[in-house]
Amino acid sequence: MAYDTIVLGAGLAGMLAALGRSERGERVLVLAKGHGATHWAAGCIDLFGAATNPLAAVRDLAATQPTHPYALVGVTALEQGLARLRAACEAVGYPLVGSAERSLLLPTAVGALRPTSLVPATMVAGESRQLGDGRPTLIAGLRELRDFFPPLIAANLRAQGFTAEGVYLDLPPSTRHGAFSPMNFARLFEQPAFREQIGRQLADLVRRGGYARVGLPGCLGLHQATTVVRDLQTQSGALIFEIPTLPVSVPGARLFHALEQALVRAGGQMQIGAWVRRGEVQTEQLVAVYSEAAAREQRHTAQRWVLATGGIAGGGLRAEPTGEVRETALGLPVQVSAAQSAWLAQRFLADAGHPIFRAGVATDRDLRPLDAAGRVVYANVAVVGAAIAGFDPLREGCLEGVAVATGFAAGQH
Amino acid sequence: MDHRELALTQALDHCIKCNLCTSACPVVAVTDQFPGPKYVGPQAERFRRAGQPVPDASVDYCSGCRVCNQVCPTGVPIAELNARARGAMVAERGLPFRNWIIARADLVGGLSAGPQAPLVNLGLKMAPARWVIEQLLGIHHQAPLPMASTYRFRSWFKRHQAAQPATKGQVVYFHGCATNYYEPHVGQAAVAVLEHNGFEVILAEQNCCGLPLISNGDFKGATSAHAANVRKLLPYVRRGMPIVGTSTSCTLTLKEEAPEILGLHDEAVRAVAAGTYDIFEFLRQLAERGELKTDFRPMPRRLPYHPPCQYRAHRLGKPAMDVLALVPGLQLDESHADCCGIAGTYGLKREKYQIAQDVGQSLFEFVRRAGADLVLCDSETCRWQITHATGVPSQHPIEVLAAAYGLRR
Amino acid sequence: MRNIETEVLVIGGGATGTGCARDLALRGIRCVLVEKGDLTHGTTGRYHGLLHSGGRYVTKDPQSATECARENAILRRIMPHCLEDTAGFFVITPWDDPEYGDLFAANCLKTGVPAQELTLAEMLRREPALNPQISRVFEVQDGSADSFLATHATAQAAREYGAQILTYHNIIGLVREGDRVTGAVLEDLRSGERVQVRCAYVLNAAGAWAGKIAALAGLTVTVVPGKGTMVAMNHRMINTVVNRCKLPADGDILVPIHTVAVIGTTDVHVPDPDTFDITPEEIQLMLAEGEKLVPGFSQYRALRAWAGVRPLYKDVDGASDRDLPRTYKLLDHATRDGVQGMLSIVGGKWTTYRLMAEEAVNEVARYLGNTKPCRTAEEVLPVPVTAQRSPAPPLAGSAMRYPRHEPAAPDGPRLNGVRAPIGPQPIYGLDAGFYYLGQHLADVEREHAQDELICECELVTRERVLAALASGAANLDDIRRDVRMGMGPCQGGWCIYRTAALLFEQRVADGVSSANTNAALLHFLQERWKGLRPVLWGDQLRQARLDEQIYVGLLGVHRLQAIAEPGGGLVTDDSR
Known part of the structure; x- marks a missing residue:
């Protein structure tokens, strides 16, 4: 069956992208290996951990880190994406409260205080x-x-x-x-x-x-x-x-359900349990992907694609013992800033995190994947969320924020 | 053990313990008896060893619905690991007679279907008889047992004449036990649709696919059932003829469950697997190539549809919905429910009947809420379960497609 | 300052030290054992867990081989609950000298190491993952040993006979009066208190640290710490110990122990037993050697890497490390250095720890005029409360009962004169009380304790964690050693948090604050990280990122650093 857009991955980024395109009247399918990172997180929307005014900090990134995914899509995408997410949650009677311009500190299950921005009213x-x-x-x-x-x-x-x-x-x-x-x-x-x-x-x-x-x-x-x-x-x-408690996080699952409901209402289709293993290319366009199925592969075709398969945790990236880091669905070029010997810091809780988790697919401002030379690989593919190179969503405290901003952006233009 | 065998065991290494499978498991949601797919699957597997006593019996509460596999983000074949563990348990402790008998779908069906069917059915409708069956066999007295057909599908087919000459070649129809003994009308609809689309339907010799044997842990029985089917179907596959089935669980068994769970990977097994299709998978491929006839009568109906978990386990999306979407006026409402609970023979068992009913609750509510006079589902045991629980009659989507083509039922 | 009077002070809470304490106590000699960390904190807790048949040494070190074979039989009798009767294979791979097979067989015969050649078909039937290109295989009586449990059981037996065991006590100095050692000064690491020990004799069983201890008495003992790196794989792709049939080398042993398979080891001379790193090259070497035994080995998931330091005694210069004698040495400092009242035990291996203790204690007993015979080979060890369990489930049906040893094909090569190790017997020795892989699973199933699991990977129940706490665990790492908490695939992702909270709840009445608990939690996370770092790729890297999601993303434990301070009876490496 032919789709206008196929989204690979059913996390926040993928679901918002799929929702956006469905609401534009496209025929949309979400293919996902399984449930994922949304169910592992607190169910809050972290925008920029360290900042007292996350939105202002995101705005500043344009100058300081122009390749940061926030900088690529701009602050408007974040604001509009947050609005769309809030509406989806509101629609299922589960409002999110808070503001992008203020950090909240919420207690964790060990009694530490964790910064975040939008939280469910239940928290x-x-x-x-x-x-x-x-x-x-x-x-x-x-x-x-x-x-x-x-x-x-x-x-x-x-x-x-x-x-x-x-x-x-x-x-x-x-x-x-x-x-x-x-x-x-x-x-x-x-x-x-x-x-x-x-x-x-x-x-x-x-x-x-x-x-x-x-x-x-x-x-x-x-x-x-x-x-x-x-x-x-x-x-x-x-x-x-x-x-919030340890995975599976019920508040995380609620966010997924809210977006799933919105997508179904918008006419989008979902196929969970579809593990995309490779793509098919014609003249620099991705024309089909193949998902693993009983006894054979299933071929899916679409006009445009959104890659929202996540980073190392989500399974969108996989590191081999040899030191190679692969993008698992389409085999896109992966940007790794550190040699294998420098992937991991000596201390688990080192402030800067571990360089391997900044690996990802480099993109242009339209989120199209780039190769090492900076050329667009496939013009009809957008990369969103934790699959994007050059940031550490956990340590920067922007896991959900980047997912929302890039997912929303890929759902629009 | 070749590399594919090792790969199944090795796949437990992918588990990152995240609990997604357990939180999605429909059985865990309703019973304390089942410790969950993560526990009995990749976790317990590290403590199991061939040749040692099987330490855990709770794996037997896995219904095999494969929702765990579906939601697992790392690709652990949890349901297969569970099936293997159950097989090892049966190998050690033996197969209870109840499980032996309900796993033999062709034997039971063969004894029931035919002119004696009304008598058999009458007996199955009588409370005292069901009480006796429960006491003797451990089959719950309310369990949705199918009604036997007064004629067999194969006998019908022998007398059947195609309405038009074939133009597109031949397909082999795998009807499975349910169609042959209980629901010949499903097979009749399938034959009608395939012939309408220009195929000659061949009825190859075949036997039970072996799934009930696998899910009851009788691997010996299942292996010989699968070997017999491979022997019977291989000549057709070699001639390039697709095997098309209407039972999603039979086709899944031929495609994947038997090879993976029983560890059968020779070339013949692989060839049959590669040549087997669920009927809507087959029809959807025709549609994608523009070869499916679309001379449908408008059908202004809105029907609830449940994609059964055994169908989702094919990992093909929703072929029946995709194809039926081509019928003008017909609108299907997808259940979005995980499982009806029956899981083949699981929900028939005395100790599991209530679990199965509880698992199906959200589906049953969906069906009742829909208020339609018909519900669609591709899998026979699921249809029986849904109708049993809701009172709403059920059909295989192929029957609706045949009706849309205006073909005689 | 506390004062303790005793006859013998034993230094070192590893296998040898606890073995000495038990032996002394059984002979009615009063003794105090002192260990700076938890029991098995040193080399005993960091080895691959192989119960040697002796096969490894039949050519290089025949005396060791014979000792191993004898001790193997004794340990099976006195501590079956600490052992798994896995059996062992010596295999000749395409990378090994095929000629060595005959020599190996002949030397097994000479040294009294029971061995029997198997057909390759039989080998593959039992271990299908092994390399089909293996050309010969001999079966021996290897097993795997839980060295934590064995040491705790030994210590418990020692205590039951009156020995005093002081863990978390550091030796600050040995007291010498002229040419006689008469005691030691200790520091209680939990309370900071000084302890003065007066004794008639000091037994230095500090293993790789024996040189450092001897130096405290002004003596020179040159122990070469030989670093051995090991990698634990996520599950047991083999259930039999597999050795390369060749002269001992790096990465030539694969040991199935508990839920994992451990490949080891390297042997690298390190200057200091307390500071060493695991290099990527060592990991690559282990994986490459693993490939020779089990094709596809490097595609299996590696859980963790660690290293232990062998206590090899150097009395001749010039020999390469691997060629240093494996046989232990008793250094009587009276005859060697003219200093009375002290003996150092150096060298040796886990399998022969009891024999080493026996011979050392013979010397001490002679010195003290005690003539009671050694009974450590006869008395069965107790079962520590953290390991108590019900007997193995009965075997139902006969289908699974097959003899362990199917004789080699009649026309195949055989070792004349060497009997089959045990002969047909109930499978895997379950009836003899050996540990078996499914044991914890069976326990949890029987107790319906699935909801009680604190460490889900290793099936550790709340009850067992609490038992470890009640029996004196001083920190999370001690609980780990007692019950395997945090040693499975997720390496503590869920259970470190749970166990820390339980520790707090149990110890809050003893003055443990949340700040102490936070320190213990952070410390243990870092300890786990050390072992993970060398093997992070593939699934284990994904796991590590999920664990980071839990501890950094969900729990924000890094934000506890400001309210984390060691103390309150919880001792960690940080505070040591």
Whole structure:
């Protein structure tokens, strides 16, 4: 079946690109190997970690780092992309709050404070300015959830000057006696009886401890998180905020669902489990890709393409023992700034990160892939998100921001 | 063990423990019995060793729906690893009689279909009989057992005359057990559509594809079933004739499951795999080449459609939707549900019936909400499950396509 | 200042030191063992885990070979729960001298190392991943050993007989009164307290550090630290120990142990046992040698690389490291240096640790006038609480019961006079109480403990982590050694966080603060990183990036550096 645009990859960048093109009336297909990086992240939109005004910092990049993906697509793409993402989340009743011109600091599951910019309404009550209002905070969890430890979170918050205590709640009776993953807890919280039991325990704790707000693990519902949080607030008499937990991150999954819904409504198609292994080229245009399928490959054709397969973590790039770094779907040239011996810093937490994770595909301002000599490889391909060379989305704290900006840009022009 | 064999074991190395498979697993979402695809798959596999006692039985709660494979970003063949582990367990502990019997689709079907079918069906509808079956065999008394047909598809085909001479060559039709014994009308529709498009349909000798044997861990039985099919189908494949099937699970077994899970990789097996197509995959290829007839009658209907997980496991997208989109007026609403729960024989079993019903909940709600008098799904056991749970009659999409062509049912 | 009076001070908490402590205690001799880190923190905890059959030494060092064969049989009897009965192959690949096979066979016979030639078909049936171009294969009684567990079991036995074991105690000085060593001054690293030990005898079992210890008494012992680099692969592509049938060289052993296969090793002379790097060339060499045994080896996922330092004693100059004698030496400083009351044990290997301890303690006992016989070869070791488990599940059906050793084809070459090692017996020695690969999986399954897994890769339950904490683990690395936490594919991606939080919850009442916990967490992350760095490509690089996503992206642990300070009873390398 012929498509106008095929997007490879179903992360934030790919989904926003697909959404943009679908809304322009194109016939769009998303091909993705599987679920990916969105489900591994906090479910917040990090724009520029270190900056107090991320938008201003992004604007400055044009002068200081002209090949940074933010600089390539410009600040307008970021602003418009954020607006589109917010609308998609709003449409499923899961609003994002915050501003691109201000960093928020949210507590993590170890009690550190992490900068980000847009956060789901279910998390915002944990922002550091609120935590620091002098009124006590309760961190509450369930022992059955292996990835949330209220005593340590609270102790680390106290070590940073906040008033906080940690407590374990009793697991309310339910149909479940095991398999207490974050996702299954999200399902349980969508059962009114379950969250009512939790709410009752919280109300009691709040009454006795005078807590202004309660931090809970980030698994308060998958599709009805806003309702769950609202109900718990009403019942407990305190503000409720979620703290994201280890992968799979339920808030991350919610972002994916919001975009999936938007794409389906816009008429886009998705094929998850389609592993694109190679492309077919005619006169510097990509005309088809082949995805792995039972007993044979499947050929897909389109007029234009968006490569949104991610970096090393997403699987868009793969490093070989020989030191070669491959772009896995189309075999595009990969720009690696460091020799293999310098890929990795001595210290895991070295401030500058590890040079290998800045590898990627170099692009021009239209996000078209470039070869080592700076020539456009395929004129009908746009590269978006973490697959782009020359930045470290994790260490720069711009994973979602770059995905949104470049994904949105590739969905427009 | 050749390099392909090693590759399957080696593929567990790709697991980065990210839990995406477990969070997407429809079985984990509803039961505590199954520790999840990551746990029983690449994780437990590092602790298993041929020749040592099988330490874990919980892998048996894997339904084999392959949603894990679908969402895995690193390419771990989780469902295959699970199937292998179950095979090792059966090899060590033996196959319970219940699983032995329900895995033998051709035996059971052969005994049921034919003039005696009304009697068999009557028996299966009677509560006391089902109670006895549950007690004796462990097949849940409410499990959606199919109704046997009073005639076999193969007998119908022998009497069948093509309406028009073939212009495009021959295709071999792989009907599978369900079409032969329970739903000959699916095969009739397939034959009609293929003949309408100018093909001569050949009915090769064939037997059960072996999938129920594989999913019940009877690898010995499955290996001989697959070997027999390869022997019977190979001559046609050698002559360049495609094998086309209407059962998504039969075609997946011929294409991939039998070779991969049973470790059969000789040239004949590969040739049959490469020559096998699901019918809508085949028709979509015709459409892409502009060779599919499009003399459809307008069909102003809006129908719910569920792409079964066994079809998604072909990793071809949604060929039935792509082809039916060509029918004027016909609009399909895709379920976006992961699985109906039945997973072949899984949901028939006493201890798994409720799991299967719970897994299918969101699909059943979708079907009920659609309010249509018909739901479409490519896989037979899924159709039976959906109809059982919702009361909404179900059809194979090929039946709707035949109707769109105005072909006699 | 604390004061301790004892008869014998044992220095070093590795296999030899704990073996000495147990032997002394069993003979009723009071002793104190002191170790600057956790037990097995040195070389014992950093070796590939091979229980030698002796085959490796039959030509080069016949005495070692014979000792290994004897000790192998003893260890199987006294610590089956610490061993896996994998059996071993010596294979002649196309890169090896085919002539060596006959010499190997003859020397096995001479040295009493049980060996039997197998047909190649039998070899490939048992180990299908092995190189089909291998031309000859001999089966021996190799196994794999959990050296952490074995040392803990040995220490527990020593304690049960009255020995005192002081971990995280650094030796600051040895006390010499004239020509006699009479004690030591220690520092308790957890509390900073000084400890004065008075004793009649000092047993220096510090392995690669023995020279440094001897120097504290003004003695010169030249130990050549020989760095051995190893790489652990993500899963066991082979289940039998595989040795190249040739004179010992680099990268010629592949050991299946627990869930991994370890290839090793190199042998590089390093000046200091505390500072050495793993070079990319060493990794490439290991992978290349692995390819010769298992085609496609370098495409398997490497988990981690590490190095241990062999304690090779140098009493003759000029020999290359590999040719230094493997046999251990007892240096009685009275006869050697005219200093009474001290013995240094140098050289040796894990498989013969018990024998070394026996002979060393014989000397000490003679000095002290103790005449009780050694009983370490008879008494079975206890099972530490972190390793307790139920017996292996019963074998159902008969299909899987096949004899371990199918005799070579009648017309094939055989070793006359050498019996098949054990002969047909219940498979893999499960009935004899050996560890087997599926053990933890069986335990978790039986206990329905899937939800309780803290380290999912290595199937470590909350209960076992808590048991490790309760038995005195001082930091995350100790817990790792006790229960294998963080040693699987994700190298701690999920479980370092979980274990740190559990550690905090368990120890908060003892005064451990979140700042101590943060320091321990950050320290352990860096420890894992050291082992990962040399092998980061492919899947493991992807894993490392996901782990970075977790610790930097989700948890922001780097932001804890400001509120991280070592202390509070948690000892790390940083604070040592």
